[in-house]
Amino acid sequence: MEQPVALTWHTQGQHVLYDEATGGWRMAGSDPLPVRRLAWVSDYGSVPPLSASEGIGNDIDAARNLLIKGDNLFALRALLPSLASKVDFVYIDPPFNTGRNSGPYADNLDHGLWLSMFEERAALAKELIREGGVFAAHLNTVEQAYVRVILDGLFGRENFVSQVSWQRAPDRTLLGQGVAPINDCLEYILIYSKGPLRRDLPPPTKEEPISWKTLKTYSRLIRMSKEREKVAEFTDRQGNEVNIFVHDWFSMEPAGIENLRHAYFHSWRVMKPFFPYLCRLTNQQRESTFQQQLLSQMPDKDRLYSAEFVQARGKHKGLRTRYYLNGQVILFLKDISELRGNRVVRVADMNNLWTDDEVPATGIANEGGVALKRGKKPERLLSRLIRSFSLEGDLVMDFFAGSGTTGAVAHKLNRRWIMVEANEKSFSMCRKRMESVVDGTDPRGISREAGWNGGGGFTIMRVQ
Ligand SMILES: C[S@@+](CC[C@H](N)C(=O)[O-])C[C@H]1O[C@@H](n2cnc3c(N)ncnc32)[C@H](O)[C@@H]1O
Known part of the structure; x- marks a missing residue:
C-alpha cells in the first residue's frame, strides 16, 4: 500500500x-x-x-x-x-x-x-x-x-x-x-x-471561437432539392452498401465576404438563416481509393451529387451523406461548428x-x-x-x-x-x-x- x-x-x-x-x-x-x-x-x-x-x-x-x-x-x-x-x-x-x-x-x-x-x-x-x-x-x-x-x-x-x-x-x-x-x-x-x-x-465540452481565417473560407451558399435520383451503387471493402444520387436542382452563390465579416465581428443574427447553407469546396484526397471510386461514379460537370456510405472510424462514424460538385467535396460550416446565441463556435472535448x-x-x-x-x-x-x-x-x-x-x-x-x-x-x-x-x-x-x-x-x- x-x-x-x-x-x-x-x-x-x-x-x-x-x-x-x-x-x-x-x-x-x-x-x-x-x-x-x-x-x-x-x-x-x-x-x-x-x-x-x-x-x-x-x-x-x-x-x-x-x-x-x-x-x-x-x-x-x-x-x-x-x-x-x-x-x-x-x-x-x-x-x-x-x-x-x-x-x-x-x-x-x-x-x-x-x-x-x-x-x-x-x-x-x-x-x-x-x-x-x-x-x-x-x-x-x-x-x-x-x-x-x-x-x-x-x-x-x-x-x-x-x-x-x-x-x-x-x-x-x-x-x-x-x-x-x-x-x-x-x-x-x-x-x-x-x-x-x-x-x-x-x-x-468547450466552445472554441472559430478564427476569421477559417470562417472566411466558407464563402459560398448552397441550396438544393431534396428530390434526387439514384445513379449508382456499389459495395465497399467492409461490405457496406454505397449509394450515389444526383439532385434535381441546386444553386450555389457567393456568401459575400462583407456579410461574413459583419457576422464575424458584429452579430450572427443577420447570417442566422444562412448558417446551415454556408460551405466551401475542397479537392478529394487522391490517395483515398474509396473517394476516387466515388468520384468515378459522378461524371457530369455542374451537377450536384450526393453519396450515402458508412464511415468506419472517427468522429463521424456511422451512416454519412456527403455532397460533391465537379470532382470536389462540399464541406459545411455547420458540420464543424454550432451557432450558439449570437456566436459561431466549435464544440470540442x-x-x-x-x-x-x-x-x-x-x-x-x-x-x-x-x-x-x-x-x-x-x-x-x-x-x-x-x-x-x-x-x-x-x-x-x-x-x-x-x-x-x-x-x-x-x-x-x-x-x-x-x-x-x-x-x-x-x-x-x-x-x-x-x-x-x-x-x-x-x-x-x-x-x-x-x-x-x-x-x-x-x-x-x-x-x-
Ligand atoms: C478573490 S475574491 C473572490 C472573487 C470572486 N470569485 C468573483 O468572481 O468576484 C475573494 C473574496 O473572499 C472574501 N473572503 C476572504 N476571507 C473570507 C472569509 N473568511 N469568509 C468569507 N469571505 C471571505 C474576500 O472578501 C473576497 O471578496
Missing part, C-alpha cells in the same frame, strides 16, 4: 478568522470554536417560505438560494447539520496570498496561516459535498503546489480530477512582486471529487488549458454591473466549471463569493446556489448583482447565451 505523504507547518490546526474590524485575519488558537448560527435578514424574489426551525435552529432548506454575510468558517459550520453531503459542486476563489494588502480585500497572510485558513475550510467543504460531488479551488502560483498536497491528503490522490491552467493575463505579470524574469500569466483550478466522480455528468482566447479576462469589469478590481472572475469561466460539474437543479456553493460571479452564473444556468462573503462592500455587490439577475436586468456575462430573462429568488442570512 502507498504510504501517505503529508504537508506539515508550524500553525497547522490553528483557527484563522476573518476580522470584521480590520477586514484582515486573526489567529484564534486551536481550541474548539463557539457555534454561531445564521439569522434571517431578508428575501428577494420568489423564495420558499421560511420554516420556524430555519430561523431558530438553522435547519436550512436545501431548496433555498442563500447569500450569507459573515466569516465562511462559521457559515460552513452552521450549514453542516442540515446540508452535510447535499452540495453537488463547490468552487472557491480565496485570496491568493499574493502579499498585496492594498486591494479590496486582505491578501498578505503568513504562509503557514494561509494554509491553516485554507485547510480547515476545505475540510468543512468536503463534509458538505455529496458522494461523487466536486470541489474546485482557484489559485495562482503562490499557494497552488501546497494546496495540491493538502487536497491530495483530504480528498485522496485517486480522486484528483484535473488541474486547469487558465491563461489569465496573456502578456503581463499579475503578481506584481518585483521584476520577474518570466512573466506569470497563469492561474490554476485544482479539481477533486469526493470519492469516485459521479457518473451522471455528461463529458465536458474539454482539456485543461483554458486560453485567453477561450476565456478572456478582459472586458469583464462591468459583468454583473459591479466592479471588483483584480479579483473578479469571468462568467464564462464559471459557466464552464458549473456546466462541467453539475446538472440543472443541483446545488452549487462558493464561500469566497467576492462580486458573486458563481451565484450569478449558477442562477442563470438553473442551479441552486449558496454564497458566503465576509467583506461588507463585496457582500453588497453580491446582493446587488443577484437582485439584477433575479429581475432579469443583467444583460451581461452569459445572460444571452443562457437565454436568461430573470426569475427565482434568494434569501439573505448573516452569521450571528
Whole structure:
C-alpha cells in the first residue's frame, strides 16, 4: 500500500478568522470554536417560505438560494447539520496570498496561516459535498503546489480530477512582486471529487471561437432539392452498401465576404438563416481509393451529387451523406461548428488549458454591473466549471463569493446556489448583482447565451 505523504507547518490546526474590524485575519488558537448560527435578514424574489426551525435552529432548506454575510468558517459550520453531503459542486476563489494588502480585500497572510485558513475550510467543504460531488479551488502560483498536497491528503490522490491552467493575463505579470524574469500569466483550478466522480455528468465540452481565417473560407451558399435520383451503387471493402444520387436542382452563390465579416465581428443574427447553407469546396484526397471510386461514379460537370456510405472510424462514424460538385467535396460550416446565441463556435472535448482566447479576462469589469478590481472572475469561466460539474437543479456553493460571479452564473444556468462573503462592500455587490439577475436586468456575462430573462429568488442570512 502507498504510504501517505503529508504537508506539515508550524500553525497547522490553528483557527484563522476573518476580522470584521480590520477586514484582515486573526489567529484564534486551536481550541474548539463557539457555534454561531445564521439569522434571517431578508428575501428577494420568489423564495420558499421560511420554516420556524430555519430561523431558530438553522435547519436550512436545501431548496433555498442563500447569500450569507459573515466569516465562511462559521457559515460552513452552521450549514453542516442540515446540508452535510447535499452540495453537488463547490468552487472557491480565496485570496491568493499574493502579499498585496492594498486591494479590496486582505491578501498578505503568513504562509503557514494561509494554509491553516485554507485547510480547515476545505475540510468543512468536503463534509458538505455529496458522494461523487466536486470541489474546485482557484489559485495562482503562490499557494497552488501546497494546496495540491493538502487536497491530495483530504480528498485522496485517486480522486484528483484535473488541474486547469487558465491563461489569465496573456502578456503581463499579475503578481506584481518585483521584476520577474518570466512573466506569470497563469492561474490554476485544482479539481477533486469526493470519492469516485459521479457518473451522471455528461463529458465536458468547450466552445472554441472559430478564427476569421477559417470562417472566411466558407464563402459560398448552397441550396438544393431534396428530390434526387439514384445513379449508382456499389459495395465497399467492409461490405457496406454505397449509394450515389444526383439532385434535381441546386444553386450555389457567393456568401459575400462583407456579410461574413459583419457576422464575424458584429452579430450572427443577420447570417442566422444562412448558417446551415454556408460551405466551401475542397479537392478529394487522391490517395483515398474509396473517394476516387466515388468520384468515378459522378461524371457530369455542374451537377450536384450526393453519396450515402458508412464511415468506419472517427468522429463521424456511422451512416454519412456527403455532397460533391465537379470532382470536389462540399464541406459545411455547420458540420464543424454550432451557432450558439449570437456566436459561431466549435464544440470540442474539454482539456485543461483554458486560453485567453477561450476565456478572456478582459472586458469583464462591468459583468454583473459591479466592479471588483483584480479579483473578479469571468462568467464564462464559471459557466464552464458549473456546466462541467453539475446538472440543472443541483446545488452549487462558493464561500469566497467576492462580486458573486458563481451565484450569478449558477442562477442563470438553473442551479441552486449558496454564497458566503465576509467583506461588507463585496457582500453588497453580491446582493446587488443577484437582485439584477433575479429581475432579469443583467444583460451581461452569459445572460444571452443562457437565454436568461430573470426569475427565482434568494434569501439573505448573516452569521450571528
Ligand atoms: C478573490 S475574491 C473572490 C472573487 C470572486 N470569485 C468573483 O468572481 O468576484 C475573494 C473574496 O473572499 C472574501 N473572503 C476572504 N476571507 C473570507 C472569509 N473568511 N469568509 C468569507 N469571505 C471571505 C474576500 O472578501 C473576497 O471578496
